Amino acid sequence: xxxxxxxxxxxxxxxxxxxxxxxxxxxxxxxxxxxxxxxxxxxxxxxxxxxxxxxxxxxxxxxxxxxxxxxxxxxxxxxxxxxxxxxx
Numbered sequence: 001x002x003x004x005x006x007x008x009x010x011x012x013x014x015x016x017x018x019x020x021x022x023x024x025x026x027x028x029x030x031x032x033x034x035x036x037x038x039x040x041x042x043x044x045x046x047x048x049x050x051x052x053x054x055x056x057x058x059x060x061x062x063x064x065x066x067x068x069x070x071x072x073x074x075x076x077x078x079x080x081x082x083x084x085x086x087x088x
Contacts (some may be wrong), residue, residue: 001070001074002060002065002066002070004053004056004057004059004060005028005057005074005080006058006060007053007056007078008024008050008053008054008057010029011024011050011053012024012025017085020047020050022082022085023042023043023045023046024050025078025081025082025085026038026042026076027040027042027043027058028074029074029078029082031057031074032061032066032072033071033073033075034076035061042053056077
């Protein structure tokens, strides 16, 4: 897994069920799946260090640095997190 994605995944895991974690998951999910939408403007609500991590992740996604397998793994992880958050 590329460092930018791993950094965000660790942030979400450490943050728990917070709005910031949810925003990161939404941004990541929409970045790897064409049928999911999220406003990138919501990243402005995140702490600066997290915004920088999101920016690096998005730059790498847009530059095509992720394989299809990596995109699928990220989507699977975000989907699992989103479904688990419904129980919270």
